[in-house]
Amino acid sequence: MVILRAGLCPGLTAEMIQLLKANGIATVVDLVSSDLEEVARKCSLSYKALVAVRRVLLAQFSAFPVNGADLYEELKSSTAILSTGSRSLDRLLDSGLYTGEVTELTGAPGSGKTQVCLSIAVSTSHDLKQNVLYVDSTGGFTASRLLQLAQTRTGDEEEQVEALQKIQVARVFDVYKMLDVLQELRCSVSQQVLSSSGPVKVLVVDSVSAVICPLLGGRQAEGLALMMQLARELKTLARELSMAVVVTNHVTRDGSSGHLKPALGRSWSFVPSTRVLLESREGTWGKASTRRIASLTKSSRQPTGIEVELDIGSCGVLEESPAASGEGR
Amino acid sequence: MQRDVGSFPLAPGLRAKLIGAGFQTAQELLEIGPCELSKEIGISKEDALETLQIVRRECNSNATKTAGDPEAVGKCTALELLAQEQAQGFIITFCSALDDILGGGVQLTKITEICGAPGVGKTQLCMQLAVDVQIPECFGGLAGEAVFIDTEGSFMVDRVVDIATACVQHCQLIAETHQEEDFQKSLETFSLESILSHIYYFRCHDYTELLAQVYLLPDFLSEHSKVRLVIVDGIAFPFRHDFEDLSLRTRLLNGLAQQLISIANAHKLAVVLTNQMTTRIGQSQSMLVPALGESWGHAATIRLIFHWDNKQRLATLYKSPSQKESTVPFHITPHGFRDVHPPPPSQTPAEVEINPRKRPRIEGDKQQ
Numbered sequence: 001m002v003i004l005r006a007g008l009c010p011g012l013t014a015e016m017i018q019l020l021k022a023n024g025i026a027t028v029v030d031l032v033s034s035d036l037e038e039v040a041r042k043c044s045l046s047y048k049a050l051v052a053v054r055r056v057l058l059a060q061f062s063a064f065p066v067n068g069a070d071l072y073e074e075l076k077s078s079t080a081i082l083s084t085g086s087r088s089l090d091r092l093l094d095s096g097l098y099t100g101e102v103t104e105l106t107g108a109p110g111s112g113k114t115q116v117c118l119s120i121a122v123s124t125s126h127d128l129k130q131n132v133l134y135v136d137s138t139g140g141f142t143a144s145r146l147l148q149l150a151q152t153r154t155g156d157e158e159e160q161v162e163a164l165q166k167i168q169v170a171r172v173f174d175v176y177k178m179l180d181v182l183q184e185l186r187c188s189v190s191q192q193v194l195s196s197s198g199p200v201k202v203l204v205v206d207s208v209s210a211v212i213c214p215l216l217g218g219r220q221a222e223g224l225a226l227m228m229q230l231a232r233e234l235k236t237l238a239r240e241l242s243m244a245v246v247v248t249n250h251v252t253r254d255g256s257s258g259h260l261k262p263a264l265g266r267s268w269s270f271v272p273s274t275r276v277l278l279e280s281r282e283g284t285w286g287k288a289s290t291r292r293i294a295s296l297t298k299s300s301r302q303p304t305g306i307e308v309e310l311d312i313g314s315c316g317v318l319e320e321s322p323a324a325s326g327e328g329r
Numbered sequence: 330m331q332r333d334v335g336s337f338p339l340a341p342g343l344r345a346k347l348i349g350a351g352f353q354t355a356q357e358l359l360e361i362g363p364c365e366l367s368k369e370i371g372i373s374k375e376d377a378l379e380t381l382q383i384v385r386r387e388c389n390s391n392a393t394k395t396a397g398d399p400e401a402v403g404k405c406t407a408l409e410l411l412a413q414e415q416a417q418g419f420i421i422t423f424c425s426a427l428d429d430i431l432g433g434g435v436q437l438t439k440i441t442e443i444c445g446a447p448g449v450g451k452t453q454l455c456m457q458l459a460v461d462v463q464i465p466e467c468f469g470g471l472a473g474e475a476v477f478i479d480t481e482g483s484f485m486v487d488r489v490v491d492i493a494t495a496c497v498q499h500c501q502l503i504a505e506t507h508q509e510e511d512f513q514k515s516l517e518t519f520s521l522e523s524i525l526s527h528i529y530y531f532r533c534h535d536y537t538e539l540l541a542q543v544y545l546l547p548d549f550l551s552e553h554s555k556v557r558l559v560i561v562d563g564i565a566f567p568f569r570h571d572f573e574d575l576s577l578r579t580r581l582l583n584g585l586a587q588q589l590i591s592i593a594n595a596h597k598l599a600v601v602l603t604n605q606m607t608t609r610i611g612q613s614q615s616m617l618v619p620a621l622g623e624s625w626g627h628a629a630t631i632r633l634i635f636h637w638d639n640k641q642r643l644a645t646l647y648k649s650p651s652q653k654e655s656t657v658p659f660h661i662t663p664h665g666f667r668d669v670h671p672p673p674p675s676q677t678p679a680e681v682e683i684n685p686r687k688r689p690r691i692e693g694d695k696q697q
Contacts, residue, residue, distance in 0.1 A: 002351060003350070003351035003352065005357075026350070026351055108623070108626065109626035109627050109629075109632065110626075110647055110648035110654075115650070118650075121407075138590065139438065139440060139590045139593065139594060139630045140630050140650045141410075142414070142650045142651040143407050143410040143411035144411065144414055144415070145650055145651035146411070147411055148651075161408060164406065164407040164408040164411060165406050165407070165408050166406075167406060167407040168405070168406055169405060173587050173588075173590055173591035173594070174587060176336070176338050179336040180387070181404070183332050183336065207627070210587060213579070213580070213624065214583040214584035215580075217576040217577070217580050222341050225335060226335075226336075229333065229335050229336055250623075250624060250627045251623060252622075252624050253623045260623070289654070290654075313653065
């Protein structure tokens with residue numbers, strides 16, 4: 001729905017636009033989808049000129065089809081798989097986080113979503129030496145915990161400092177500021193303003209539902225529109241800038257069945273390609289435990305229902321020995 | 330600027346008109362003037378001018394940001410945040426076991442939620458924290474002020490007088506043993522009258538007043554910049570009765586939580602909320618869970634649950650980004666919130682000088 005402006009393409013002059021507007025054709029879509037003979041008659045414009053303009057506009061604004069083989073080659077060369085630092089979590093995610101996709105973590109409060117996010121951030125910045133942008137909207141980001149996780153991976157202070165420097169943190173608490181941060185990231189990469197250490201490879205948004213939930217519900221459709229805007233930003237960042245995007249989501253209780261289900265409803269459920277649910281083993285809160293169960297609830301590559309056990313204790317999301325980093329093509 | 334028109338904070342009707350007329354990116358909006366815009370869309374000239382101002386302001390702030398000024402939206406590296414966190418203090422609770430499991434005390438820039446059955450000690454802890462935040466810096470406190478928003482009417486001034494007197498006595502004992510200049514000087518300003526005058530008390534009778542109070546809080550805080558603690562005693566009470574539409578309640582609570590965390594972050598203060606408990610009836614058993622539903626559980630960064638075990642009060646840390654889950658016992662004495670067992674013997678003055686942030690402990694003052 002781009003409006004017609006003089007100079008949009010050669011042959012589209014200001015008088016032409018005035019005549020078209022007078023007859024109700026204001027956007028590119030209107031012009032391209034209307035019957036050109038009738039338009040030429042009504043606006044007293046030359047039919048040939050209109051056909052030429054339409055051809056140029058179609059070339060400019062329509063998408064090009066790509067065949068499957070080319071697409072496969074392109075994906076093979078541009079997708080990277082980033083290990084999360086934990087062997088069991090990598091197994092769940094089919095060897096790690098894929099760039100170009102959005103991965104979602106959901107769970108009840110206290111189930112460990114922020115811990116897994118922090119652990120992914122540290123493992124990316126230390127093991128894989130890539131930049132991370134952490135967008136925090138709940139206030140759950142604690143730098144001292146990040147330092148603890150870095151200290152379990154290396155005893156060298158310089159490496160710890162370097163790892164922490166590769167993690168950029170943005171604290172935003174409402175949806176407009178979050179859109180602001182994501183837009184700015186896209187602009188800074190597309191204008192090729194390189195930061196001191198290189199492009200961002202992993203984007204962690206903790207959490208998406210904290211900024212969207214106050215807007216959903218009721219009779220207004222604004223909330224859904226903003227949620228879809230946010231979804232589009234995240235997917236664009238993932239696909240066009242080849243980043244791996246990790247988001248966290250809350251859970252709500254299903255009214256009819258009493259089970260826990262991810263928040264934000266059905267419209268959001270189509271946005272992430274992979275969904276992981278985190279739960280703790282115990283039902284009561286009397287016993288303290290750092291063991292969590294992660295189960296795969298949606299995936300385009302693996303069968304759902306796979307479960308692995310994670311330990312979010314003092315070693316972060318690791319087993320007894322640190323995991324070897326996965327492939328990064 | 331390639332920003333989408335939909336991502337600006339405009340009124341919904343205005344946004345619909347803009348998109349209907351074919352405007353997609355901010356670039357197109359920036360190119361036309363307010364008169365043309367009002368003619369194209371059919372809105373008044375003032376609305377058109379306002380819209381263009383909003384768009385220009387957002388785009389200009391973006392431009393200065395990309396020019397290398399990341400403070401505008403608050404982006405910084407984890408290393409800088411670590412330095413900030415380490416320089417921040419905590420608000421102690423006078424119960425050393427609870428301080429330990431919290432990692433030093435109630436943290437600034439985070440929301441801490443205290444849930445518990447009636448009578449277990451939530452309001453007592455809130456009153457204790459309102460006094461503790463005012464402890465001068467040489468004794469290991471923050472020398473800040475407190476805002477107490479009361480929705481249940483459970484704030485008793487006589488009790489705060491008792492707690493404050495005990496706290497002042499404790500500090501006087503420390504000053505006497507260590508005999509230093511600044512200890513004596515700060516004691517002159519730390520008296521019962523000054524403590525009571527630095528607790529700002531607001532009483533809200535229903536949820537509209539509570540929402541309005543939180544909405545007006547940033548203005549109040551910019552006038553009183555020494556406030557380091559905001560307590561909302563009884564966030565559950567106004568939302569639990571009198572609400573037919575539960576989805577509206579969830580929306581309002583989530584919006585409230587986001588406002589509180591952004592206040593906590595912007596003014597570097599701690600927010601403490603108290604919540605009630607409700608019974609969830611499962612298949613075979615019923616459990617006590619915090620009230621206000623599942624979605625509220627995500628609002629607080631740190632969650633403490635107080636409960637009884639026969640005659641002993643226990644505090645469990647249920648949710649925290651940096652500490653493990655654990656349970657400790659505590660007592661409520663005539664002097665306020667205290668440990669169950671006496672704390673370890675007091676440190677020598679040399680140790681205190683090395684680490685001035687650590688609160689020195691005195692044996693004889695605590696009565697169990």
